[in-house]
Amino acid sequence: MTTMTIQDASRRSGLSEPTMRYYEDIGLIGPIAREASSRHRRYCDQDLDTLQMLACLRAMGVGIEDMRVYQANRALGAAAAGEQRDLLTRHAQRVETEIRTLGVHLDYLRVKAQLWDARDRGNSADEMNAKQQIEDMIPSLQAVIR
Structure with missing residues (x-):
């Protein structure tokens, strides 16, 4: 599995390093794997996908609570499709x-x-x-x- 540093993940996702740390602290991403010796964060491709999705939502003005709902619904898949649609439709109207x-x-x-x-x-x-x-x-x- 390919991993990347926080600097690489930041550059590729468009989110700042402090924002990425904050999103991890509040549970929007992660927990992020850490190197055993240095304890530096190591992001995998799945983490990057999540970061890029959050960067898009953030750029569209979606707030933290709706990001949480979106993330939770992603994990539920088709069972939460209607709620996802409604959340995204509400933001599209805004x-x-x-x-x-x-x-x-x-x-x-x-x-x-x-x-x-x-x-x-x-x-x-x-x-x-x-x-x-x-x-x-x-x-x-x-x-x-x-």
């Missing part, structure tokens, strides 16, 4: 909401940039047009702020 919110913010930033560009060029017609677009965006902005 991400979709964040994307919509970011889209509104992006549109606002672009129109504000157009406003300032028009001012920089001294083009009052373009400036008035940008002001009107911003005014039209207010309801969308207020909706995503709430």
Whole structure:
């Protein structure tokens, strides 16, 4: 069985070494095997698979408790398929909401940039047009702020 150091596992998973140690401490991974003489952690391929999965969940904004549930359900396999689906669907809906919110913010930033560009060029017609677009965006902005 191939094993790797914490540095190698960190580089390959995208998680920092302190995060990996924390995930082991709270039981999300491991226990991780240790070298007999030095007690340094040695990660196997299965550990790396788990770390990469946790890195993906973390990058998507999944919290520790849902990571725990996900891990427990992975071990249960098909018996927990419905719960896994529901957990992932809930997070997908949250991400979709964040994307919509970011889209509104992006549109606002672009129109504000157009406003300032028009001012920089001294083009009052373009400036008035940008002001009107911003005014039209207010309801969308207020909706995503709430």
